[in-house]
Amino acid sequence: MNVKKIVSEMTLEEKAGLCSGEGSWHTKVVKRLGVPDVMVSDGPHGLRKQDLSIENSTANESIKAVCFPAACAIAASFDRDLIHKIGEALGDECQHEDVSTILGPADNIKRSPLCGRNFEYFSEDPYLASEMAKNHIQGVQSKNVGTSLKHFFGNNQEHRRMSVSDEIDERTLREIYLAAFEGAVKDAKPWTVMCSYNKINGTYASENKRYLTDILRGEWGFDGYVMSDWGAVNDRVKGIEAGLDLEMPGSNGINDARIVQAVKDGRLDEKVVDQAAERILNIVNKYKENRKPDTEWDMDAHHELSRKFSGECMVLLKNEGILPLKKGRKIAFIGKFADKPRYQGGGSSHINSFKVTSAFESAKNMADITYSQGYDLAEDRIDEAMIREAEEAAKNAESAVIFAGLPDSFESEGYDRTHMSIPDCQNELIKRVAKVQPNTVVVLHNGSPVEMPWSDDVKGILEAYLGGQAVGAAEADVLFGDVNPSGKLPETFPIKLEDNPSYLYYSGEGDKVEYREGIFIGYRYYDKKNMEVLFPFGYGLSYTTFEYSNLRLSSESIKDTDKLTVTLDVTNTGKIAGKEVVELYTGKKHSKIIRPVKELRGFEKIELNPGETKSVTFNLCKRAFSYYNTEIHDWYAETGDYDILIGKSSRDIVLSKPVHVESTVKLPVKLTVNTTFGDLLEMPEASKALKPLIDKVKTAIGMQSTDKENDKENSSAISDDMCNAMLKYMPIRGLVSFGGDKSITYEGLEKMLDELNRKLNK
Numbered sequence: 229m230n231v232k233k234i235v236s237e238m239t240l241e242e243k244a245g246l247c248s249g250e251g252s253w254h255t256k257v258v259k260r261l262g263v264p265d266v267m268v269s270d271g272p273h274g275l276r277k278q279d280l281s282i283e284n285s286t287a288n289e290s291i292k293a294v295c296f297p298a299a300c301a302i303a304a305s306f307d308r309d310l311i312h313k314i315g316e317a318l319g320d321e322c323q324h325e326d327v328s329t330i331l332g333p334a335d336n337i338k339r340s341p342l343c344g345r346n347f348e349y350f351s352e353d354p355y356l357a358s359e360m361a362k363n364h365i366q367g368v369q370s371k372n373v374g375t376s377l378k379h380f381f382g383n384n385q386e387h388r389r390m391s392v393s394d395e396i397d398e399r400t401l402r403e404i405y406l407a408a409f410e411g412a413v414k415d416a417k418p419w420t421v422m423c424s425y426n427k428i429n430g431t432y433a434s435e436n437k438r439y440l441t442d443i444l445r446g447e448w449g450f451d452g453y454v455m456s457d458w459g460a461v462n463d464r465v466k467g468i469e470a471g472l473d474l475e476m477p478g479s480n481g482i483n484d485a486r487i488v489q490a491v492k493d494g495r496l497d498e499k500v501v502d503q504a505a506e507r508i509l510n511i512v513n514k515y516k517e518n519r520k521p522d523t524e525w526d527m528d529a530h531h532e533l534s535r536k537f538s539g540e541c542m543v544l545l546k547n548e549g550i551l552p553l554k555k556g557r558k559i560a561f562i563g564k565f566a567d568k569p570r571y572q573g574g575g576s577s578h579i580n581s582f583k584v585t586s587a588f589e590s591a592k593n594m595a596d597i598t599y600s601q602g603y604d605l606a607e608d609r610i611d612e613a614m615i616r617e618a619e620e621a622a623k624n625a626e627s628a629v630i631f632a633g634l635p636d637s638f639e640s641e642g643y644d645r646t647h648m649s650i651p652d653c654q655n656e657l658i659k660r661v662a663k664v665q666p667n668t669v670v671v672l673h674n675g676s677p678v679e680m681p682w683s684d685d686v687k688g689i690l691e692a693y694l695g696g697q698a699v700g701a702a703e704a705d706v707l708f709g710d711v712n713p714s715g716k717l718p719e720t721f722p723i724k725l726e727d728n729p730s731y732l733y734y735s736g737e738g739d740k741v742e743y744r745e746g747i748f749i750g751y752r753y754y755d756k757k758n759m760e761v762l763f764p765f766g767y768g769l770s771y772t773t774f775e776y777s778n779l780r781l782s783s784e785s786i787k788d789t790d791k792l793t794v795t796l797d798v799t800n801t802g803k804i805a806g807k808e809v810v811e812l813y814t815g816k817k818h819s820k821i822i823r824p825v826k827e828l829r830g831f832e833k834i835e836l837n838p839g840e841t842k843s844v845t846f847n848l849c850k851r852a853f854s855y856y857n858t859e860i861h862d863w864y865a866e867t868g869d870y871d872i873l874i875g876k877s878s879r880d881i882v883l884s885k886p887v888h889v890e891s892t893v894k895l896p897v898k899l900t901v902n903t904t905f906g907d908l909l910e911m912p913e914a915s916k917a918l919k920p921l922i923d924k925v926k927t928a929i930g931m932q933s934t935d936k937e938n939d940k941e942n943s944s945a946i947s948d949d950m951c952n953a954m955l956k957y958m959p960i961r962g963l964v965s966f967g968g969d970k971s972i973t974y975e976g977l978e979k980m981l982d983e984l985n986r987k988l989n990k
């Protein structure tokens with residue numbers, strides 16, 4: 229298809245028409261010019277293709293498919309290869325089903341445990357989120373199927389998601405909320421990006437040129453097309469101008485007509501419509517020209533993949549010698565989720581799974597398992613009879629495993645949670661069973677942190693997240709030791725909701741939500757405040773043990789333009805094979821900038837046999853040391869000493885080494901009469917230039933005689949003494965008041981500073 233030629237032959241009406249969907253899931257056909265339609269479908273952790281064989285089928289009637297672990301779980305694997313493979317499997321399913329683009333991954337940051345859609349998101353950390361999204365995209369697109377990286381951006385709550393304005397400062401946007409998308413766009417080049425519903429600093433994401441065009445395309449090199457989230461269009465003309473190419477679903481031609489009218493009225497340049505049509509057709513073409521209609525996929529094989537992956541995502545949070553359970557023993561499985569696991573979330577990502585395996589079914593051939601329901605999912609009511617039955621079963625067994633977590637109604641797209649608890653009836657059940665059976669383990673199903681008031685009462689806790697349709701089988705694998713758990717938490721579990729940094733402002737007031745915690749979300753906040761948490765970011769246990777040693781850096785000192793290679797050895801010191809996630813953080817102790825204590829800059833997952841040692845290598849560049857400097861609107865690594873921190877979790881740093889980083893970027897100097905002497909003295913050139921004047925002030929305020937270093941030319945020596953003096957925080961205009969020299973005027977001073985600024989900024 230010669231896209232440019234076709235667009236040039238299209239009428240304005242045809243072009244505008246192409247810029248909105250045909251119904252919910254298709255792009256438009258332009259028969260006259262041989263333009264075919266293509267289908268898009270949800271995503272992200274399975275294929276939710278509307279069943280077109282059903283007459284008048286609604287968007288919710290989808291074909292049978294395989295539900296893989298949701299993003300909340302996948303992120304816990306910290307495994308790039310695993311999510312890549314899920315992407316490949318989805319790509320095959322799409323090719324087989326003739327779906328050109330799968331709507332995902334969803335890459336919004338988990339700002340608060342309350343966001344109803346957290347289960348679809350990866351992490352509180354932008355680096356982890358972006359690495360996961362990147363590999364998902366690369367996996368799907370390796371099959372010549374597109375992805376739609378969503379929801380760009382700021383859809384961090386479901387409350388008023390279609391109208392709320394996220395009020396976020398520039399540094400926070402860059403370091404946290406945009407950063408989650410940045411790496412994924414730059415490195416994986418998604419075919420499409422889906423804009424979010426919300427506004428960002430007052431402007432709808434769907435008509436926000438700064439993000440849809442300037443940053444996404446201009447800075448990050450995105451070259452696909454942007455589609456709207458379903459119904460996210462507010463003003464279609466503003467939207468297309470800002471860079472929103474495709475409106476989904478179609479608006480029955482209403483918005484297309486507005487585009488046409490705007491061009492006719494001269495309010496919109498037709499070239500903008502041409503460009504959007506061209507971008508859409510390029511992607512349609514890309515899919516069609518390399519279509520692989522013969523792609524087969526085996527549902528059962530993908531179910532087995534889902535089981536394998538689910539096991540790799542589980543996070544062992546507590547294990548006081550109880551896990552793995554011994555096979556062949558009498559064990560009480562308790563809780564509805566043992567029989568009917570909650571394995572995915574509600575809303576647009578909901579997969580019509582062709583089968584679901586429960587832990588109860590799967591463990592039956594591993595041990596003598598009894599099952600008691602324990603609680604009801606329909607309502608949160610403590611059912612004494614059910615609890616007594618569970619207590620009895622637990623007493624009569626050697627150990628008890630309680631399957632608990634959030635029911636569907638507690639966590640879904642479309643609304644937020646109002647608290648961080650699991651249902652009271654489940655909390656009560658766990659407390660009561662743990663009292664009669666000391667060997668109790670809790671397995672959790674949830675997409676986001678929950679409070680665990682019983683965490684001290686039980687011997688084991690396994691976080692299964694929403695692990696996909698084979699989660700039950702994977703749970704049995706992990707509980708009985710066929711799979712050694714290797715997941716780590718992609719988010720902090722605070723002790724209680726009120727500890728979360730966004731707590732005071734989450735949800736917002738009316739149509740505004742202020743992100744007042746700024747960059748301090750998740751562990752960035754808990755670490756800075758040195759707060760106790762229930763389970764920290766990056767934490768997770770194994771059935772074996774690992775020892776880290778021999779940390780080495782390629783250099784002790786680098787320029788910000790250099791690369792730093794960090795290597796260490798990891799040994800499996802236990803008795804069984806296992807996988808370990810090695811985490812690398814950087815931190816700057818003495819920074820002039822308010823920064824987190826440490827930030828995740830690398831992770832690797834390795835597999836080790838007992839006694840085996842492997843080296844793990846990380847390559848770091850400037851970004852690993854940078855913060856976003858809002859003066860230069862760019863990433864900036866301050867000159868100074870940084871710590872390279874290697875951790876088993878964010879709170880278990882086992883190796884560290886310092887590295888000196890020298891900035892090659894000169895920050896602009898803006899001296900004004902209100903610049904303090906203290907700040908001035910930190911700029912050697914500037915303080916040298918003003919030294920004679922400064923000396924006069926010092927004399928005037930009686931410091932000259934005590935200043936022993938005064939004779940030295942080195943101005944930083946002066947600054948040492950002056951640091952303690954009142955001069956440090958005195959503005960330069962003090963020269964007029966204290967200079968003792970009538971010839972120094974404000975005008976003269978300003979002129980002098982202007983000249984100095986010019987010289988210093990050359």
Ligand code: BGC
Pocket residue numbers: 270331378457458576
């Ligand atoms: C969701 C998207 C989804 C779309 C299509 C929207 O409501 O926010 O994530 O892809 O619907 O189902």
